Amino acid sequence: MTSDSGSPRVLVVDDAADMRVAICRMLVSHGYRVDAVGTLAEAGAMRPREYDAVLVDMHLGSERGATLIADLIAADPGLASRCLLMSGGPLGVHPDVAVLAKPFQPDQLLDAVRTLCGTEPATAGSAGPEELPSATAPLAATARELAASAGPGVTLLGMSGSLRAHERATVAETLHDGPVQGLASAILGLHLIRDQLPSNQTELLDSVARQVSEAATSLRGLIGRFSPRWLGERPAETIRNQTAWLLAAPPVVDIRSFADGMGQKTAQFAADIAELALFLASGSPTSDGQLPNARIRVLGTDETLAIETIISWAAGDPRDDDARDFADTAWRESLRGEMESALGADIDVARCPGELQVRVSLHGTFGS
Numbered sequence: 122m123t124s125d126s127g128s129p130r131v132l133v134v135d136d137a138a139d140m141r142v143a144i145c146r147m148l149v150s151h152g153y154r155v156d157a158v159g160t161l162a163e164a165g166a167m168r169p170r171e172y173d174a175v176l177v178d179m180h181l182g183s184e185r186g187a188t189l190i191a192d193l194i195a196a197d198p199g200l201a202s203r204c205l206l207m208s209g210g211p212l213g214v215h216p217d218v219a220v221l222a223k224p225f226q227p228d229q230l231l232d233a234v235r236t237l238c239g240t241e242p243a244t245a246g247s248a249g250p251e252e253l254p255s256a257t258a259p260l261a262a263t264a265r266e267l268a269a270s271a272g273p274g275v276t277l278l279g280m281s282g283s284l285r286a287h288e289r290a291t292v293a294e295t296l297h298d299g300p301v302q303g304l305a306s307a308i309l310g311l312h313l314i315r316d317q318l319p320s321n322q323t324e325l326l327d328s329v330a331r332q333v334s335e336a337a338t339s340l341r342g343l344i345g346r347f348s349p350r351w352l353g354e355r356p357a358e359t360i361r362n363q364t365a366w367l368l369a370a371p372p373v374v375d376i377r378s379f380a381d382g383m384g385q386k387t388a389q390f391a392a393d394i395a396e397l398a399l400f401l402a403s404g405s406p407t408s409d410g411q412l413p414n415a416r417i418r419v420l421g422t423d424e425t426l427a428i429e430t431i432i433s434w435a436a437g438d439p440r441d442d443d444a445r446d447f448a449d450t451a452w453r454e455s456l457r458g459e460m461e462s463a464l465g466a467d468i469d470v471a472r473c474p475g476e477l478q479v480r481v482s483l484h485g486t487f488g489s
Contacts, residue, residue, distance in 0.1 A: 128152055128154045129154070129173040130153075130173050131148055131153045131155045131172060131173065131175075131176065131234060131238075132157075132158070132164065132167055132169050132172040132176065133155060133156070133176045134157075134158055134159070134160075134163075134175070134176065134177040134178060134181065134186060135157070135159065135176075135177075135181070136159045136181045137159075137302045137306065138159070139302075139306040140306045143306045143313070144157070144230065144309065145157050147227055147231070147309055147312070147313065148230075148231075148234060150316070151231055153234065159181070160184065161181060161184050161186075161188060164189055170193060170196065170197065170200060172203070174234050174237035175193070175200075175203055175204050175205070176205045176234070177206055178206075178208075179208035190206060194218075198217075201217035201218050203237050204218050204219070205220070205221055205234070206219070206221070207223055207225075219233060221233050223301050223305045223337075224304040224305035224308050224333075224334070225305065225308070226312075227308075227309060230309075296340065300340055301337070304337045308330065308334060308337065311329065312330065314326065315327070356388035356391070356419075357374040357376055359385075359392050360374045360376075360391055360417060361374050361417075362392075363392040364415070364417065367399045368413070368414060368415055369414060370413075370414050372414065372416065372417045372430075373415070373417070374418075375416065375417070375419070377418065377419065378420045378421055378422060379421055379422070383419070387421070387426070390426075391419050391421075391428055394426075394428045394464075394466075394483070397460060398428055398430040399412060399415060399432075399479075401453055401456055402415075402453075402470075404452065404453070413433070413434045414432070414433065415430055415432050416431045416433075417431075424484060425482070426482070426483045427480060427481065428480070429479070429480045430478070431477070432478075433476045434476075436475065438475075454470075464481070464483065466483045467482040468480070468481050468482075
C-alpha cells in the first residue's frame with residue numbers, strides 16, 4: 122500500500138527488460154515508487170498484494186500474466202481494481218481488471234496507473250467476460266466433438282479448426298513478444314528523450330513518435346485478426362470475427378430458430394462453414410479483390426443447420442462481367458461438388474444481378 126511518504130507503490134511484471142526499464146523510468150519520473158520483475162515467481166516473492174498498483178504483461182515467455190492476476194483475485198476479489206493487464210491483442214479478462222493495449226502512449230500509462238491508485242477517472246479499457254484458462258484448447262476440442270456428432274464427413278473440418286486455432290495463437294504471441302514489445306519500448310523511450318530536449322528541438326522527434334505510434338496501431342489490428350477466439354464470445358461475434366478477413370467490411374450476421382440459443386460449439390462450427398461458403402462465393406483463384414460485403418444468416422434446430430451467405434455489389438462491379446461470370450461459375454460448380462462430398466452437405470448457389478447466394482445445409486446434432 123501507499124508508503125508513509127505518500128508515494129504510491131507500483132509493481133511492474135514484464136519479461137522484456139527494455140520494456141521494464143522504460144515503464145519504470147516513466148513512472149519514477151512522475152513520483153511513483155516502482156519495483157520491477159520478469160517472472161511470476163519473482164512477482165510472487167514481492168508480495169504483490171501490498172502494492173497500490175500491479176502492472177502485468179499478458180505474455181511472460183511461456184507464462185501468462187493473467188495467472189498472477191487470477192491468483193490475486195482468488196485471494197481477495199477487491200484486488201481486481203488494483204491490477205492492470207498489458208496486452209498487444211484482444212483477450213478476455215475479469216470484468217473488474219483494466220486492460221492497456223500495447224504499444225501505448227506515456228499519458229495512457231500514467232492515466233491507467235493513477236486510476237488504479239484511486240486518483241483519477243479511468244481511461245484504460247476493460248473488456249469481456251472472465252478469462253478461462255487455456256481457452257483455445259477447449260474450443261478446439263469442442264469443434265472436434267461437434268464435427269463427430271454431425272457425421273464423419275465433417276471430422277476433417279473440426280481437426281482443421283483445431284490446427285488453425287493453434288496457428289492463430291502462435292502468430293499472435295510471436296507478434297506480441299517481438300515487434301509489439303519493441304515498439305512499445307521505443308515509444309516510451311522517445312518520450313523520455315523528448316522531456317530532456319528544449320521545446321524548439323522536439324518537432325522531428327514528435328514526427329517520428331507519431332509514425333511509430335501509427336505503425337503500432339496497424340500492428341495491433343493485425344494481431345486482432347490472428348488472436349484466438351475466446352470462450353464466452355457471443356455467437357454472432359464468433360462468426361463475424363472469423364469471416365471478416367474475406368470481406369471489405371465485417372458481415373452482418375443474423376442467427377435464427379435456435380430454441381435455446383446457439384451454443385459456443387455450434388457457433389464455431391457455423392463460422393467454419395460460413396468461411397467456406399464465402400470462399401466458394403469469391404470466385405475462381407484468378408478473381409481479384411475482396412468480396413465487397415455479405416449478410417450471413419444461420420438457421421437451425423437441434424438436428425439441422427443451414428448457413429446462408431448473401432454477397433451483394435454495386436452496378437458496374439467487375440463481377441457482372443459475362444466472361445468473368447462464366448469462369449467463376451465453372452470454378453464454383455467444381456468446388457461445390459467437392460465440398461458437398463467432403464461435408465456430407467447440400468450446397469445451393471444462386472446468382473442474380475448484383476447478388477450471389479450460397480446456402481449450405483447439414484444434418485446432424487447441433488444442440489449445443
